[in-house]
Amino acid sequence: LLTNAKYESADCRNNQCVINYTHDKKNCRITCKAIINTTGPWVNNVLQSIQPKQSYPDIDLVLGTHIIIPGQLTQGMYYLESPDDKRAVFVMPWNNHILTGTTERLYTGRPEDVEAPEDDIKYLLSVYNHYFDNPVSRNDVIDAYAGLRVLLSDNGSMFSRSREITIHHNDSPSANVFTLYGGKLTTHRATAKQLLKVIKRHLHRA
Ligand SMILES: Cc1cc2nc3c(=O)[nH]c(=O)nc-3n(C[C@H](O)[C@H](O)[C@H](O)COP(=O)(O)OP(=O)(O)OC[C@H]3O[C@@H](n4cnc5c(N)ncnc54)[C@H](O)[C@@H]3O)c2cc1C
Known part of the structure; x- marks a missing residue:
């Protein structure tokens, strides 16, 4: 686990993601099956840096x-x-x-x-x-x-708007990019379980 690594960009297709990141000022690359994007306020920035182009909801x-x-x-x-x-x-x-x-x-x-x-x-x-x-x-x-x-994004007031999580999965089934929107610290365990369920179901199918 590289806690001080910075994700830079990725190419995700054919059930494989090639990720470019920096660690200790070095450019690095890793290949994996999927990206789990839990970067909070930066979620859409990460999605915008993935090839092929990913869809994303407005936030x-x-x-x-x-x-x-x-x-x-x-x-x-x-x-x-x-x-x-x-x-x-x-x-x-x-x-x-x-x-x-x-x-x-x-x-x-x-x-x-x-x-x-x-x-x-x-x-x-x-x-x-x-x-x-x-x-x-x-x-x-x-x-x-x-x-x-x-x-x-929606038209409701910020105070009354849902704090429920949304798990976004890209349209291209073989790109394997899973993005988490929203959530709370107090429900992190339940959220992680929910996310893993979606990922498991999807990777199983792939
Ligand atoms: C004002 C406020 C009050 C809140 N009060 C509560 C509360 O009372 N109870 C509660 O349960 N929840 C509360 N929350 C919600 C809670 O803070 C969030 O649910 C929680 O922080 C989400 O955690 P996260 O890890 O998903 O995202 P974040 O905490 O946003 O973390 C995202 C991480 O991604 C990293 N990152 C971003 N881009 C990159 C990159 N390119 N490479 C590597 N890393 C990257 C960031 O550095 C960051 O560490 C509150 C939130 C706010 C703003």
Whole structure:
């Protein structure tokens, strides 16, 4: 398992994939039966780099911010609703501080450039300050960071849109490229099982 290898491109046909990747600044190549593409916000970039051309669904990248603020919670964690838009915001203990999140906004930049927007930090502070007695100001924020969810594009609101996974398999049956969209950390085991079932069924047929 090469955890610090970077996938670059692939050629997948006749039940065989030739993958080009870099590892320790060296260009490398490997041949395998299938590609399992679980690259989160980069999934479609990977699909676009495969020959022959792969189809792929449109996705939205949805940016979510968390902030770490000073303080200690004396009991459990809190589910809050923003007084402005009724979105759920969690407040929980975090390494002797407090973690508050998250937000949701459409993101159109490169995944590797994602940063916590200032408006998100202000929004989370205002939700926290609405419910808790000890007001926290922008200068008190210890850290703020953002991640990207992958949601299939549709017209629904980002908050209510399905968090179910989608397993995409290319149209060409002998190309053996399997791509995972969406999901949650908490369901990773069930997701892996589901994905393996699809792959097994397909490779068995090939
Ligand atoms: C704000 C936010 C809050 C969330 N809250 C929760 C929650 O409370 N509970 C929960 O269960 N889930 C939550 N999730 C969802 C959870 O984070 C994701 O389901 C999970 O991270 C998906 O894991 P993954 O490994 O599939 O993808 P990712 O974590 O996105 O990992 C993709 C990996 O692919 C790698 N990669 C990309 N391109 C290449 C390449 N060319 N070569 C090699 N490697 C590459 C990247 O470096 C990265 O390590 C949240 C997500 C966000 C954004």
